[in-house]
Amino acid sequence: MTLLTSPLHDRHVALGAKLADFGGWEMPIEYPGGGVLKEHEAVRQRVGVFDVSHLGKASVRGVGAKDFLNRCLSNDLDKIKPGQAQYTLCCDPSGGVVDDLIAYLHADHAVFLIPNAANTAEVVRRLAAAAPDGLAIVNQHREYGVLAVQGPQSAELLTRLGLPTGHDYMSWVDAQWEGRSGIVCRTGYTGEHGYELLPRWDDAAPLWDALLAAGEDLGVMACGLGARDTLRTEMGYPLHGQDLSLDISPVQARAGWAVGWAKEEFWGRDALLAEKAAGPHRILRGLESLDRGIPRAHMSVLRDGAPVGEVTSGTFSPTKRVGIGLALLAPEVAVGDEVTVDVRGRTSTMKVVTPPFVEASTR
């Protein structure tokens, strides 16, 4: 299958980035001169710029657009106001997660969505199939690029380009840059103060160039999806396909905060209420290595020699200099317990913790 490419593909190739398939898109993992550890550090201490244009973009427009989405997606859109964004889930009637996404409320008649790259078509298909007449579900995957500018110096960098920075976490504003229009969202996937910029597709490359040039003395780095993964894992943010999936419900993944339990209707409601009442048969917890072992997805977790679960995400934490991970564990395993993980034939001892592993600085 031919991989799709972002509007910055030429830039990544010119920089010599290591490229890989992310949800059908050929995207950078890391850049020469950087690498995951340095790129991670740039975001925690200074500022990094990520190309995440592979993320989906879709909008739901028409009379009752917000109310329709509120009957589909898990979180309660009535809890936010126009100009705000919300983390939400598109669940299957079984309670499994088709995708996790961000909904950007513009007005009662217009909501913009950023689903994951690989799931966008399916989310759009499910919404279109359920939509009453008068609503348009528009897949805009290749109409906007997405540049994530993340780190303590992100506001300074945006200010240098004349972009707005003062809005609250999980809100967005309409913005102009050199006569081009786009959106500046106070969102991110790193745990740092940061922004996600949505330029028009063709404006993404000049914006990328401008960000890297304007931030040179700030120590800005182009960052790949490798660093994005270590940054999000330190926050305990789930990744769809690993920590959330059609087989892993939000009740299991401790994502119940993104479910509007009081709503009368949303996809998967009955199944999720039943699972919540009965108690999940496994719970997503954090693991922090007590030795040099690094947990990786699919590794078995044992307690007193008996299997109690499986690692869903794992990495070396560049900030804490220790192995960390997320794992689906039997409910009787408690925070504070010690468990072991079979790391390629060597037993590693890990402590069960509640993420985040590193304090968030998003606000």
Add this chain to the structure above:
Amino acid sequence: MRVPGVDAGPRVLLLGMMGAGKTTVGRELSARTGWPYLDNDELVALAYGRPTPDVLAEAGETGLRAVESAALGAALAAEPPIVAGVAGGVIDDPGDRERLRSADAFVVWLRAEIATLAARVGSGEDRPWLAPDPATALATLYAGRAEHYAAVADLVLDVDGRTPGELVDQLLAVLAPGPF
């Protein structure tokens, strides 16, 4: 660019069976927005130099299809913002369906029950091809078209029991300019 109202302005194409209200809704939308309305019959008259019934009489059904296809081409070539009604028969043509799918335009299907259409087109005196029984003739025409309309439409509006004003309200809520 498939979402109008952002860059060059919208190009709204109204699709549907005869009697669905393409002309009425198109004129109402035009009156409310100031976007010029190009009616299919006007586009046909421009393309052929004669009104639709004359085209049918002189060139036959095949000739009319060709002229309606040319009328669609004119609607797709017109400078936005525009609103245009598309001839009912265009949807039967695979090539025109592909043009609609890939067009830089917002395609709206005005969907109607056969009973609604039959009531509106009346006895069919103005539309001799519907005589003697418009409801049966419309049902025959409609069979097979619905899935094609659904496949090319960016938006479906059910017209039954709704006034043109209500339909335009719904349409404008979709087309309203916004940051996204």
